[in-house]
Amino acid sequence: MREGLHVLGSEDLEDFLVLTALDPVVNCFADYRARTTRLDPRWLGGEVWGRYDGGRLTAACHLGANLVPIQASADDARAFAERAVRRPRSVSTLVGPQAAVRAFWDVAAATWEAPRDERWDQPHLELIGEPLVEPDPEVRVTTKADLETLYPACVAMYSEEVGVSPERGGSSALYRARVTQLVSRGWSFARFEDDRVVFKAEVACVSPAAAQIQGVWVPPDRRGEGLATRGMAAVARLVVPELAPSLSLYVNEWNEPARRAYEACGFRQTATFSTLMF
Incomplete structure (x- = not known):
């Protein structure tokens, strides 16, 4: 039974998709990357880390050009950050739900250089159903x-x-x-x-x-x-x-x-x- 933090692979795809389905629209990017790469590092151009509790995948972290915490609590995000700072920073962007990004950065800030831009408050928006205005026919x-x-x-x-x-x-x-x-x-x-x-x-x-x-x-x-x-x-x-x-x-x-x-x-x-x- 898995416990703790591991690099995920193709054998973990089903568990990963169950995780992203907990908040499927917010996790659109992670779901897309998983389905198109099957979590194979050769196609990811990086890694996806998973954190297990009692054999169940409870959080993950996409580490490629973008670092994205997935369903990560503050404790999960800190654990991912502690692993990430052991290697040279390769990501160009840290992005995701605000609480997880903040917890990750609370750990990583002491090791990684300061970002060139910080955007802490970005509303995540969804359109469900028909738009409220007439579409532009020229688009x-x-x-x-x-x-x-x-x-x-x-x-x-x-x-x-x-x-x-x-x-x-x-x-x-x-x-x-x-x-x-x-x-x-x-x-x-x-x-x-x-x-x-x-x-x-x-x-x-x-x-x-x-x-x-x-x-x-x-x-x-x-x-x-x-x-x-x-x-x-x-x-x-x-x-x-x-x-x-x-x-x-x-x-x-x-x-x-x-x-x-x-x-x-x-x-x-x-x-x-x-x-x-x-």
Whole structure:
């Protein structure tokens, strides 16, 4: 009978999916990663740790480019942090439910360098059912023919949101490949006007419970026109039920215009996330 903290593998997939199902929309990313990699470190590009109590998996931690506590109590998060600080920091982002991230950071802060950005209060939002506004009929699934117009908008969104360009350090090929992948999957949506993107959004990951949205963006000179509200309604119509039964996302607490747009569309807060970027 397993006890304590272990690296999970494919043989633990069923137990892991039972764990993520305890809060399936909040755990959308973890569920998606598990199903697509089967918890095989070769495909994960990292590891997933699990904490057992009486032979039952009670908490987990995804450790790749993102470190994500999963169903972790404060005690679980501290245990994961104590293991994480024994190795050089490899993650670029620590993200997840606020209480778990805070408990993890209470331990890791003494060893890891200070984050370049800390976002402690990020409402996690869900849209269940029909949006409250009419969808924008001009928002559509993008195609490979849109890439040259779409890609600069993706770079602008990332740079504004994350605070650094995704092309820094010669990473443009990797970022372009990621955008191309999303387009190829049918996970990229946009409204174009005169060969210009005026609204865009993407699906980041999909589970049986939800599709998590990322990269929502309207150019600064077009904000305040309702493009995001009606655009998100259109994304909901395009995604549900084709990809998943509901939408989720998380937003910075200080981004009042975005929060108003999501609320007008019908999104409601169900949790609070925190993100630390290194």
